[in-house]
Amino acid sequence: MGMTIIKSFTFTMSVLTAMIVQAQEGIFDEYREMMGDDNPAVFVIDEGEEYWFAPAGPKQATLAECDLGLGPGVLEGAYAYLPRYFEDAGRVMDLEARLEFCMVELQGRSREDIHAKPYSLRGDQGTEMEALAAFIVDQSSAVAVSPSQDRPEERAMYALGEELFYYRAGPHDFSCATCHEQAGMRIRLQDLANLDSHEGAAGAYTSWPAYRISEGVVRTMGWRMRDCLRQQRLPELVMGSPASVALQTYLAVNAAGAELAAPGLKR
Amino acid sequence: MIKKLAITLACAWASLTFADSPSEVLRASMVDKNQATLDRIEQDDVQAFCSKPRAERGDLDTMNAVRERAMAGIEHPADGVYLGDWVSGGEIANNGRGLQYSDNPADPNGGNCYACHQLDPREMAYGTLGPSLTNYGARGQSDVVVQYTWTKLWNTHAYNTCSHMPRFGAQGILTEQQLKDVMAYLLDPNSPVNQPMDAAD
Numbered sequence: 001m002g003m004t005i006i007k008s009f010t011f012t013m014s015v016l017t018a019m020i021v022q023a024q025e026g027i028f029d030e031y032r033e034m035m036g037d038d039n040p041a042v043f044v045i046d047e048g049e050e051y052w053f054a055p056a057g058p059k060q061a062t063l064a065e066c067d068l069g070l071g072p073g074v075l076e077g078a079y080a081y082l083p084r085y086f087e088d089a090g091r092v093m094d095l096e097a098r099l100e101f102c103m104v105e106l107q108g109r110s111r112e113d114i115h116a117k118p119y120s121l122r123g124d125q126g127t128e129m130e131a132l133a134a135f136i137v138d139q140s141s142a143v144a145v146s147p148s149q150d151r152p153e154e155r156a157m158y159a160l161g162e163e164l165f166y167y168r169a170g171p172h173d174f175s176c177a178t179c180h181e182q183a184g185m186r187i188r189l190q191d192l193a194n195l196d197s198h199e200g201a202a203g204a205y206t207s208w209p210a211y212r213i214s215e216g217v218v219r220t221m222g223w224r225m226r227d228c229l230r231q232q233r234l235p236e237l238v239m240g241s242p243a244s245v246a247l248q249t250y251l252a253v254n255a256a257g258a259e260l261a262a263p264g265l266k267r
Numbered sequence: 268m269i270k271k272l273a274i275t276l277a278c279a280w281a282s283l284t285f286a287d288s289p290s291e292v293l294r295a296s297m298v299d300k301n302q303a304t305l306d307r308i309e310q311d312d313v314q315a316f317c318s319k320p321r322a323e324r325g326d327l328d329t330m331n332a333v334r335e336r337a338m339a340g341i342e343h344p345a346d347g348v349y350l351g352d353w354v355s356g357g358e359i360a361n362n363g364r365g366l367q368y369s370d371n372p373a374d375p376n377g378g379n380c381y382a383c384h385q386l387d388p389r390e391m392a393y394g395t396l397g398p399s400l401t402n403y404g405a406r407g408q409s410d411v412v413v414q415y416t417w418t419k420l421w422n423t424h425a426y427n428t429c430s431h432m433p434r435f436g437a438q439g440i441l442t443e444q445q446l447k448d449v450m451a452y453l454l455d456p457n458s459p460v461n462q463p464m465d466a467a468d
Contacts, residue, residue: 164293170303173313173317178396186395187396188363188392230368230369233307234303235298235307
């Protein structure tokens, strides 16, 4: 008797909770609907274009001849093939690693300068890296995610990314898998992407870089990796580092075939 | 300082080889930040064993050894008192901060329980990575229940090896007093966890 009451109570509760949770998520959906195609990222894309063509660094050169993998200056579709191996650098690179390479090689800028503040802080103006990422990913819109896995270095990056995805460490014993290996889960009210499945990885990967409403800036996929590792209680991930490239390779390959729709719009 | 380190690292990236282990790659890819230092990358036996997809874990002997070591390491309150103050326990359960480089190390750590569990039925912002603990107090306060719950909080792997739940006692995330307070939040009949919705409203 008592058990039945508890059970029906619990059931009512979970229905109620689901309704309230949906209502809260509804606010974000409504916002998204209201914005329609007006993702504030459009302004950031323009800003990124300005950076791309602006002379900078000791050499006062632009990035216009930067080779993102499809040839110098070719931007259309380029993001979709990243991360990939670059002969001139001798390693697999994600977008940020490659942009850094071009800034050093073409513009003569120092790594110190580039790493000084690649991502904006909460409430700041966006950074050059964030604007460039928005500008570049926009030119792969509707292109299928197609990271190259032809070379052994690229396959090794995927294997490493998979190992890192399950690597538990730190005081809380978290790995990416703790939060992202099951479908339909949430932390507090935030939905968690199931990133070891094609469907989950595709939904996540194709929507980054993204404009984050809560922060008012475009965030890159490298930032997303860094911020999840912060929540994992690990040290700070260096932009363009092998671990960053490996995790993004893992996600990109899992997402392969899905069409990019970035910059996305996030809560 | 930190920036310099990042620069030195960048130069070493091209020379990393396929043979490098995940921990070596992470060490070459991260920098110390506040309380989150590079030593956190090293794994202990539980972390190393549990860092494989479930299907590939397999080895029962190792798993049993990991579980037995977890059980043997449980520390009990010196005064034999397991239940503290549920009000403070509720704050700990609600607090998701602690041990991130963005957290102030002078503040007490949270237990982050709501990230993964439903507890007080009036709190709507709860996660679903773990089971609902609403009305947990219905299990009573027998020795068995109290010992089970304390052990679960101290080192979850003593019962369920490779559980996703953090080891709040064994890893020093929560103090003994904080653990007692969380115990009371779960088990005290007056705790909101054990109050049906309309009763307290």
